[in-house]
Amino acid sequence: xxxxxxxxxxxxxxxxxxxxxxxxxxxxxxxxxxxxxxxxxxxxxxxxxxxxxxxxxxxxxxxxxxxxxxxxxxxxxxxxxxxxxxxxxxxxxxxxxxxxxxxxxxxxxxxxxxxxxxxxxxxxxxxxxxxxxxxxxxxxxxxxxxxxxxxxxxxxxxxxxxxxxxxxxxxxxxxxxxxxxxxxxxxxxxxxxxxxxxxxxxxxxxxxxxxxxxxxxxxxxxxxxxxxxxxxxxxxxxxxxxxxxxxxxxxxxxxxxxxxxxxxxxxxxxxxxxxxxxxxxxxxxxxxxxxxxxxxxxxxxxxxxxxxxxxxxxxxxxxxxxxxxxxxxxxxxxxxxxxxxxxxxxxxxxxxxxx
Amino acid sequence: xxxxxxxxxxxxxxxxxxxxxxxxxxxxxxxxxxxxxxxxxxxxxxxxxxxxxxxxxxxxxxxxxxxxxxxxxxxxxxxxxxxxxxxxxxxxxxxxxxxxxxxxxxxxxxxxxxxxxxxxxxxxxxxxxxxxxxxxxxxxxxxxxxxxxxxxxxxxxxxxxxxxxxxxxxxxxxxxxxxxxxxxxxxxxxxxxxxxxxxxxxxxxxxxxxxxxxxxxxxxxxxxxxxxxxxxxxxxxxxxxxxxxxxxxxxxxxxxxxxxxxxxxxxxxxxxxxxxxxxxxxxxxxxxxxxxxxx
Numbered sequence: 001x002x003x004x005x006x007x008x009x010x011x012x013x014x015x016x017x018x019x020x021x022x023x024x025x026x027x028x029x030x031x032x033x034x035x036x037x038x039x040x041x042x043x044x045x046x047x048x049x050x051x052x053x054x055x056x057x058x059x060x061x062x063x064x065x066x067x068x069x070x071x072x073x074x075x076x077x078x079x080x081x082x083x084x085x086x087x088x089x090x091x092x093x094x095x096x097x098x099x100x101x102x103x104x105x106x107x108x109x110x111x112x113x114x115x116x117x118x119x120x121x122x123x124x125x126x127x128x129x130x131x132x133x134x135x136x137x138x139x140x141x142x143x144x145x146x147x148x149x150x151x152x153x154x155x156x157x158x159x160x161x162x163x164x165x166x167x168x169x170x171x172x173x174x175x176x177x178x179x180x181x182x183x184x185x186x187x188x189x190x191x192x193x194x195x196x197x198x199x200x201x202x203x204x205x206x207x208x209x210x211x212x213x214x215x216x217x218x219x220x221x222x223x224x225x226x227x228x229x230x231x232x233x234x235x236x237x238x239x240x241x242x243x244x245x246x247x248x249x250x251x252x253x254x255x256x257x258x259x260x261x262x263x264x265x266x267x268x269x270x271x272x273x274x275x276x277x278x279x280x281x282x283x284x285x286x287x288x289x290x291x292x293x294x295x296x297x298x299x300x301x302x303x304x305x306x307x308x309x310x311x312x313x314x315x316x317x318x319x320x321x322x323x324x325x326x327x328x329x330x331x332x333x334x335x336x337x338x339x340x341x342x343x344x345x346x347x348x349x350x351x352x353x354x355x
Numbered sequence: 356x357x358x359x360x361x362x363x364x365x366x367x368x369x370x371x372x373x374x375x376x377x378x379x380x381x382x383x384x385x386x387x388x389x390x391x392x393x394x395x396x397x398x399x400x401x402x403x404x405x406x407x408x409x410x411x412x413x414x415x416x417x418x419x420x421x422x423x424x425x426x427x428x429x430x431x432x433x434x435x436x437x438x439x440x441x442x443x444x445x446x447x448x449x450x451x452x453x454x455x456x457x458x459x460x461x462x463x464x465x466x467x468x469x470x471x472x473x474x475x476x477x478x479x480x481x482x483x484x485x486x487x488x489x490x491x492x493x494x495x496x497x498x499x500x501x502x503x504x505x506x507x508x509x510x511x512x513x514x515x516x517x518x519x520x521x522x523x524x525x526x527x528x529x530x531x532x533x534x535x536x537x538x539x540x541x542x543x544x545x546x547x548x549x550x551x552x553x554x555x556x557x558x559x560x561x562x563x564x565x566x567x568x569x570x571x572x573x574x575x576x577x578x579x580x581x582x583x584x585x586x587x588x589x590x591x592x593x594x595x596x597x598x599x600x601x602x603x604x605x606x607x608x609x610x611x612x613x614x615x616x617x618x619x620x621x622x623x624x625x626x627x628x629x630x631x632x633x634x635x636x637x638x639x640x641x642x643x644x645x646x647x648x649x650x
Contacts, residue, residue: 079553108555120550123645124568134554136564165644185554 006057006188007093008221009078014051014087016073016245019044022085030086035244047073048245051087055238057188058219062236064226064268070245071225075193078223079112080104091189109138113182117194119174121166127153127177128162134185145184152180156210172203176210183214192224196231208234229268233257233277241265253277275305275341283340284321284330297322300329304337311337385512396518399468403517406464407598410456418456419443426629430636438632442625451600451622458589458599459626465521465585469529470578477536477574478562487537494530502527502591510595520597524588531580539573540566572645575638582630589623 017025017038025033025044035046048070055061065071076082077089080096089096091111099107113134121130128146131153135145153162156176166174175195182190192211196204208231215222226232232239233253240250241264249261257277260266281300297320298307311319311334318333364370410418419440426439446455480487502523509519543566551565567574593601600619607616 081549081552105555105557108553110555112553114550114553116546116550118546120544120546122547122565122569124571124641133564137554137556137560167644191553 005092006221007090008057008059009053009055009061009092009189009223010088010090011051011053011055011074011077012088012090014048014074014077014089015085016047016070016077016082017044017085018047026086046245048077048084051247053240053247053250055221055223057221059237060215060222060224060235062224062226062232062239063242064229064232064239065242066227068244069242071227071242072193073245074242075191075223075225078189078191079108079114109134110185111187112189112191113185113187114191114193115175115178115182115195117197119166119171119178119198121174121177121181123166126163126165127158127169130166130177131180131184133181138185148186149180149184152183153177155183155214156180170203172199172207175199175207179207179210183218188221190220190222192222194225194227197226197228204231211235229272233272241268254279254282258282275308276303278304278340280304280307280321280332280337281330283336284332285336286330287328295320297328299324304340307332308334308337381508381511385508389512393513393518396513399521400516400518403461403464403521406460407457407517410460411453415447415452422629426633429633429640431640432636435632435636439629442629446622446625449618449622451603451619454598454600454603454619455622455626458586458601458623461517461521461524461589461592461597461599462582462585462626462630465524465528466578466582468521468525469532469581469585472525473529473532473577473581474536474574477533477577478540478567480533480537481540481566490533494533497526498530502588506591506595515596517597519595520592523595524585524592527588528581528584531584532574532577535573535577535580536570539570539577542573543569572638572641575634575641579631579634579638582634583627586623586627586630 015026015029016022017029019025019042022044025038025042029038029046029049035049038044038046051074053061053063063071063074073082077084078091078096080089080099084097087097091107094107096104096107122133125133128149131149132142132145135148136142140148150162153159156179158173158176158180161169161173166177169177175198178195182192196207199207211222212235224232224235226235233256236253238250238252239256241248241256241261243264249256249265251259254277256265257269257272257274260269279300280298280302283304295316296310296314298310300321300323302321307319311317318331320328321330321332322328365373422443423436423439426436430436446452476490480490505526506519506523509522513519513522547565547569548561551561556564589597589599590601590604593599593605600623603619604616604623606612607619
C-alpha cells in the first residue's frame with residue numbers, strides 16, 4: 001500500500017558543481033557554460049545540470065546512465081549524502097536541502113533507506129544484527145526490532161542464515177541482507193544505488209524478481225540506479241537517462257524503446273531484446289469504435305514475446321488485443337509483431353536496408 | 356680562521372646562566388607545587404599498590420588459574436594456554452614469582468592507563484587533521500627522547516617510587532596506542548561509513564557501532580605494542596624504585612652477576628611472550644569475520 005500521505009519525490013532545477021568554489025560558477029553554468037569549458041577554464045567539475053524529475057509515490061523510478069554520467073551523485077542528493085550547489089529536492093513535500101543536521105538525521109532514519117552497490121554490511125555483525133542496524137539507530141525497542149528484521153529476512157529468502165556473518169555469504173545473499181536491512185526501516189523512500197550491478201546475471205534476474213514481488217506488496221517510492229538498460233526496462237515504471245550530468249530523456253520503457261530521444265539513447269536501445277519490452281498496444285491496429293472481434297485474445301500491456309507465443313500455438317494469423325475488462329481494443333498480426341521486433345524506427349524500416 | 360674549526364657557539368657564561376635559570380625555575384616550581392602534584396597522583400598510587408598487593412598476596416595457584424582463564428577466553432587455543440602454564444611454572448620454580456607478579460601488576464596498570472588516555476586521544480586525532488598534525492610530532496618526541504631525560508623532571512617533581520615509574524613507562528609506551536587507534540579509525544571502509552550516514556546515525560552511534568568495532572583489530576595491535584614497550588621499560592623504571600624483575604637485573608649489572616641477570620631477563624621475555632601471544636590471538640579472533648571466505 002502506497003502511503004497516501006506521502007507525496008513522492010520532486011527534484012527541481014538541481015545543479016551540482018564539484019570544486020573549491022562551486023557557488024561562483026553556478027550562474028555561468030546556468031547561462032550555458034559547458035562541462036568541458038568549466039573544467040578547462042576554472043578547474044571545476046560539473047556533476048549535475050538542471051535536473052528535474054517527478055517521482056510519484058509508490059512507483060519505481062530508474063535512473064540510468066554510463067559511469068561518470070552523474071547517476072550516483074544524483075541519488076545521493078535525495079538523502080543529502082551530497083549537498084547540491086543549487087536546486088530543490090522535495091521528499092514528501094519537504095525540501096531536503098534546507099534541513100538542519102538534526103532534521104536531516106531524523107529524515108534519514110525514518111524517511112529513506114538505502115541499498116548499496118558494494119553491500120556496505122558491517123563485517124563484525126551477523127546477518128540479523130546487520131538487519132536490525134537501521135532500527136537500532138532509530139532507537140526501536142530490541143525485541144520489536146528483531147521481530148521486524150526476522151520477518152524481512154524471511155521475506156528475502158534468508159531464513160536460517162540469521163547467525164551467519166557477511167563474509168560467509170555469496171554476493172547475492174549479502175545483497176539480500178542489504179535489502180532486508182533497508183526494508184526493515186519501513187521508510188517510504190527506498191534508494192538503490194546500483195544495488196545489483198555487482199551480481200552475476202542470473203542472481204541479478206533473481207533479485208529483480210524479489211524486488212518486483214516485494215514492491216507489489218509494499219508500494220514504496222523506489223529510486224533505482226543502474227547502467228544496464230535491460231534492468232532499467234524490467235524494473236522501471238519510469239526511466240530517466242542521464243548523460244554528462246544531464247537528463248537526455250525520461251519516460252516509460254515504451255517511450256524509451258520506441259522513441260529514443262537521440263543517438264545516445266538509441267545506442268542503448270539497439271541492444272535490447274525488443275520482444276520482451278514492447279507491448280502489443282504499441283503495434284496493434286486499433287478497432288474502429290464499437291466494432292466487435294472474436295477469437296483468442298491477449299490483454300493490453302502484454303509483451304510481443306508473449307503474444308508471439310500465443311500466436312505460434314494456433315492456426316490464426318492475428319490475435320485480438322483486449323483490455324483487462326475483456327473489451328477488445330485492437331488486433332495484431334504476426335507481421336506487425338515481427339516488424340516491431342527488428343526495427344527501431346518505422347521510417348528506417350520502410351526505406352532501403354542500410355549497408 | 357679559528358671559527359672554521361671551532362663551531363661559533365653561545366657565550367659560555369650566557370649558556371651557563373640560561374641553564375641555571377631554567378633549572379632554578381623548575382626547582383622552584385617543583386618545590387612549590389610538588390606536593391600538590393603528588394596529591395593529584397595519590398589515587399593512582401593507591402591503585403598501583405592495590406594491584407601489586409593483589410598479585411603478590413593471592414595464593415599462586417589462584418593467580419595461575421586466573422591468567423590461564425584469561426588466556427583461554429582471549430585465544431581459545433589450548434596450545435597458548437599450555438605455553439602460559441609452563442612459562443609461569445618455570446618462573447615460579449626458579450624463585451622469581453614475587454618479582455614477576457610485581458612486574459605483571461605494574462604492566463597491567465600501565466596498559467590500562469595507556470588505553471584510558473590513548474584511546475580518546477586517538478579518536479580525536481582521527482577526527483581532525485589539524486589534531487593529527489599537532490599530536491604526531493609530540494608522539495615522535497615521546498618515542499625518541501631517551502627515557503632517562505624525562506626521568507629527571509619526573510623524579511624532581513615526584514621523587515622516586517611507583518608513580519614516577521608508571522609515568523615514565525606510560526610516556527614511553529603510549530604512542531603506538533594513540534597512533535594505531537587513529538590509523539584504525541581512518542582505515543574504516545568509506546562505503547560502510549556512508550551506509551551508516553544514510554541510516555541517520557548520530558556521531559556517537561557511528562563511533563560506537565561502526566568505527567570502533569571496525570578499528571578494533573588495529574587497536575588491539577596497538578595495545579599489543581604498548582604492552583611490549585612497557586615491558587621493555589621495566590629495567591629503566593627499576594632505577595627509580597619500581598620493584599619487580601628490573602631490580603635484580605640492575606643489581607646483576609652493577610655486580611656482574613651473569614646468571615642472576617640472565618634468569619630475570621628470561622623471566623621478562625617469558626611474560627612478554629605470554630602477553631604477546633594472548634593479545635595477538637585475541638586480535639586474530641576479532642579479525643575472523645573480516646576475511647573474505649566467499650567470492
